[in-house]
Amino acid sequence: MALILQTERLNLREITELDAPFILELLTDPSFLENIGDRGVSDLDSALNYIRTSPGDSYARNGYGLWLVELKDSGIPVGTCGLIRRDTLPAADIGYAFLPRYWGRGYAVEACQAVRDHALRALAMPQLLAIVAPGNEASIKVLERIGLRYREMVQLGADAEQLKLYALEA
Secondary structure, eight states, rough: OOOOEEEEEEEEEEEOGGGGHHHHHHHTTTHHHHTOOOOOOHHOOOOOHHHIIIIIIIOOOHHHOOEEEETTTTTOOEEEEEEEEEESSSSSSEEEEEEEETTTSSSSHHHHHHHHHHIIIIOOHHHSEEETTTHHHHHHHHHHHHHHHEEEEEEESOOOEEEEEEEEOO
8 A cells, every 4th residue: 555645644545445345435425426426336346446447547547646545543544635637627636535424623624735735746736726516615615725716617528517616826
């Protein structure tokens, strides 16, 4: 398991097949489905396939992707946070999701700050983007706290919903 980033309370590392039970729980949580969308994960086999084809392929293709966020002191997984390279956006975007029982503890801001700094400094990205559903006020607050600012509404596909695009220039 490749450790990517550490913060005061968190480790961010590559997601492996051993994380399939956690990925299944996270991606089927009602808050994930409502705010991010259905990723076709409904059982352990589909969670394994998601790990291989989403973060796994991104690590190989881009050298980054979504990483597992775990508590540093216990190794308990609490969410995911990382960078996503989409064909429909001009730069990588920061993405994150945490299980609701870990909300309100500052983990999202802490993990996103580390990913932001990694993207702009270590990876020398000139810009960092984020997309968020217009009604997801909690995520909008996280993005604004780490310095991203609203730019415009975007649609990532012909049938896709309108999303708010946030950006931060290096």
